[in-house]
Amino acid sequence: MKKENYTMNATPQRSKRPRPITSTQDVQTSRNNPALAQKIQEVSARIIKENYELYKDLENK
Structure with a gap:
């Protein structure tokens, strides 16, 4: 295990890369989920x- 030294105002680098979104996953957005779009509009208002x-x-x- 590598020990990292941190100093004030130092930003640690993340070693883990974000998972890529594959085409088999259903990503919920306001474009493809009308209920989510409505909820976003209500919360925004x-x-x-x-x-x-x-x-x-x-x-x-």
């Missing part, structure tokens, strides 16, 4: 509304 309220509250301080 909620976050936008929350951010608007936060900025509005900061502006009124």
Whole structure:
């Protein structure tokens, strides 16, 4: 086992490469999953509304 020395502000390098996506895997995206697209839209709208309220509250301080 190789021992690595880390110093402040050093970024360790990952030795493990990400797994490639093969064509046999079903990757769920908003393009091929309408339910996921709807969920993303709902969450995005909620976050936008929350951010608007936060900025509005900061502006009124």
